[in-house]
Amino acid sequence: NLVALDIVHVKLNKSDFCAGQHRAVSNLTSLNLGKNLLSTIAVYQFSCMPKLEILDLSFNLIATLEEKAFHGLSHLRILRLTNNKLSRLHTNDFRWLPALEVLDIDENSIGSIEEGVFRKQKELQELRLGKLDIIYVINFNMIFYAVPPKLRYLSIDAGHGTNLQISPVMSAPNGSLVLHLNGDLLECRKTCENQFFKAVKVLKVNSQRFSCQNRFMVRYFPNLESFEYHTHIDKVSLRYTGISTLRHLKRLKLTNLNFAKQTDPAMIFHNLSKLQILVLSNCRFTFLTKSMFQNLTSLRVLRLYSASPLLLLDGVFDALPSLTIVVFDKVDFRCDCKNSWLLTWAERSIHIQVIYLQRQECVWHYRKLNFLSTMERLCQTDVEYLCYLGTALTISFLMATAVGYNFGRWPFLVLFFRGRGWLERRIGQRRRRKRRGGLLYEDVEEEEEEEEEEEEEVQFDAFVSFSSRDEAWVLGELAPRLEEQGEPRLRLCLHNRDFEVGKGIVDNIAESIYKSRRTVCVLSRCYLRSDWCSLELRMATHRLLAEHKHRLILIFFDRISPFELSAFHRLAKLVRMRTYLDWPQDEAERVQFWERLRRNIAEGEVDAADGR
Numbered sequence: 001n002l003v004a005l006d007i008v009h010v011k012l013n014k015s016d017f018c019a020g021q022h023r024a025v026s027n028l029t030s031l032n033l034g035k036n037l038l039s040t041i042a043v044y045q046f047s048c049m050p051k052l053e054i055l056d057l058s059f060n061l062i063a064t065l066e067e068k069a070f071h072g073l074s075h076l077r078i079l080r081l082t083n084n085k086l087s088r089l090h091t092n093d094f095r096w097l098p099a100l101e102v103l104d105i106d107e108n109s110i111g112s113i114e115e116g117v118f119r120k121q122k123e124l125q126e127l128r129l130g131k132l133d134i135i136y137v138i139n140f141n142m143i144f145y146a147v148p149p150k151l152r153y154l155s156i157d158a159g160h161g162t163n164l165q166i167s168p169v170m171s172a173p174n175g176s177l178v179l180h181l182n183g184d185l186l187e188c189r190k191t192c193e194n195q196f197f198k199a200v201k202v203l204k205v206n207s208q209r210f211s212c213q214n215r216f217m218v219r220y221f222p223n224l225e226s227f228e229y230h231t232h233i234d235k236v237s238l239r240y241t242g243i244s245t246l247r248h249l250k251r252l253k254l255t256n257l258n259f260a261k262q263t264d265p266a267m268i269f270h271n272l273s274k275l276q277i278l279v280l281s282n283c284r285f286t287f288l289t290k291s292m293f294q295n296l297t298s299l300r301v302l303r304l305y306s307a308s309p310l311l312l313l314d315g316v317f318d319a320l321p322s323l324t325i326v327v328f329d330k331v332d333f334r335c336d337c338k339n340s341w342l343l344t345w346a347e348r349s350i351h352i353q354v355i356y357l358q359r360q361e362c363v364w365h366y367r368k369l370n371f372l373s374t375m376e377r378l379c380q381t382d383v384e385y386l387c388y389l390g391t392a393l394t395i396s397f398l399m400a401t402a403v404g405y406n407f408g409r410w411p412f413l414v415l416f417f418r419g420r421g422w423l424e425r426r427i428g429q430r431r432r433r434k435r436r437g438g439l440l441y442e443d444v445e446e447e448e449e450e451e452e453e454e455e456e457e458v459q460f461d462a463f464v465s466f467s468s469r470d471e472a473w474v475l476g477e478l479a480p481r482l483e484e485q486g487e488p489r490l491r492l493c494l495h496n497r498d499f500e501v502g503k504g505i506v507d508n509i510a511e512s513i514y515k516s517r518r519t520v521c522v523l524s525r526c527y528l529r530s531d532w533c534s535l536e537l538r539m540a541t542h543r544l545l546a547e548h549k550h551r552l553i554l555i556f557f558d559r560i561s562p563f564e565l566s567a568f569h570r571l572a573k574l575v576r577m578r579t580y581l582d583w584p585q586d587e588a589e590r591v592q593f594w595e596r597l598r599r600n601i602a603e604g605e606v607d608a609a610d611g612r
Helices: 140-144 195-199 240-245 341-348 371-378 383-438 441-456 468-483 505-514 525-529 531-546 569-577 587-603
Strands: 004-006 030-032 054-056 078-080 102-105 126-130 137-139 153-157 162-165 177-182 185-188 200-206 209-212 226-230 251-255 277-281 301-312 325-334 353-355 361-364 367-370 460-465 516-523 551-556
Touching: 137 140, 140 162, 195 200, 341 371, 361 371, 367 371, 460 468, 460 505, 460 531, 460 587, 468 516, 468 525, 468 587, 505 516, 505 531, 516 525, 516 531, 516 587, 525 531, 531 551, 531 569, 551 569, 551 587
Parallel strands: 004 030, 030 054, 054 078, 078 102, 102 126, 126 153, 137 162, 153 177, 162 185, 177 200, 185 209, 200 226, 226 251, 251 277, 277 301, 301 325, 325 353, 325 361, 460 516, 516 551
Antiparallel strands: 361 367
């Protein structure tokens, strides 16, 4: 009842199972003798196992297959001879295996293949052949006679400079074929177009040169659906534009190609409208552009690997409407802001999965740095951050403007008019010096005396600063008392009467203060709330500090407590440091009030006993 038998790793050096056997081991269908020390398969070695279907002789030291070694195995489907010492395949080595479907002779240093070695394998579906060290020509017609109609997989590990020869009239398998070719130089020097190549649907090539009549051979596989090409350093220049002729291609993997030497790399992927998976591994692209992918309308997966600095131009993926996955296996980007768009694109591409971007590096002054952090530091401008920054700066500016306007507009105006007045005086002095340049010394002295007298001349004895609500008292009592009654008669400057029509209010205030010997401020609660009154008080204070001969006389028309004055720092300081007058409520005291006020304006002397 034994069906399967595994004898592995026992250092078996002989396999004479059928020696002296006169009957079959009828039920055995699988025998594994791998990883032993077998060196020869003798005649009738397995003839007592007529039902055997699977025979594994891999990883032995088999160098010789004697004639009729597999005699009697008419039902054998799978034979594995991988990693042995076979150097020659004879014509009748596999003659007794008509049902063979899988034959693996890979990793054998085969130096000779005799004609018709696989002629009996009509059921063969998978053949792995190699390594062909010194075989320079592989003639498919010679080793097969006719290609097995059920052949689905063919792998050939060729040697140096192997020439593939296939007759144009050679038959092709009935279905699709997977072809793997490995060798330093794979060439087809005679006939390039044949039925065998047309049957290949999956082609995997590992070769430094893969050409037919000095043209990239892939163009002669018109029905390819999957193509992998791995090459070494490209010593021989080939034009890879033949890839664009593969209109049925769905999967493409290219490794170690040098597209930098191509005259028009943008044409390589043209017309591949059915391509779904594209893998570019170290293909030495200097940059990738949108035009390279413009016809890849079905591409779903893009995988990139690049050992040389790569530049992805903005919008390179816009031509790929079906793209769902982008894998960056290992890409050395350029630390160039032209690559910074990739960060925003990866963040906003909701339907596209970007894999391993955070692991990538970029080259910066012969150093490799993390790509994401370097691009963010050098180039990226986050829109949300800019909006936040712009909003914060705008709000700060508006707040600073409001605070400055509230607290600094009047000092600024005062400073402005003081500067303008100083500038006008300086200009006037220069003009006068020019006028008297030709006068005699006596005339100059007389002109300077006249100018000093003019500078000392003023138009008013006092400028009265008051609130509009106190206007009735000023016009009804203050002005008549000082201008029309008593001696000396004073000249007062009142804004509603003496301001020049058509001139700015601020200019009128400044000129009136500077044309008056004194400034009288009638302080009330309405006065403290008035911006114009505050400006008049500031200008008078500045003149008081600049010109010590100017006097500022304060009259408290309302009873204002020190607590209320504490909010007005300049005025509170003046009250603490200078004397002032109160408007008396008693009629008897008002006569003395008017006398003191007139004397202070006229003479400028305020007795300390007059104030609080």
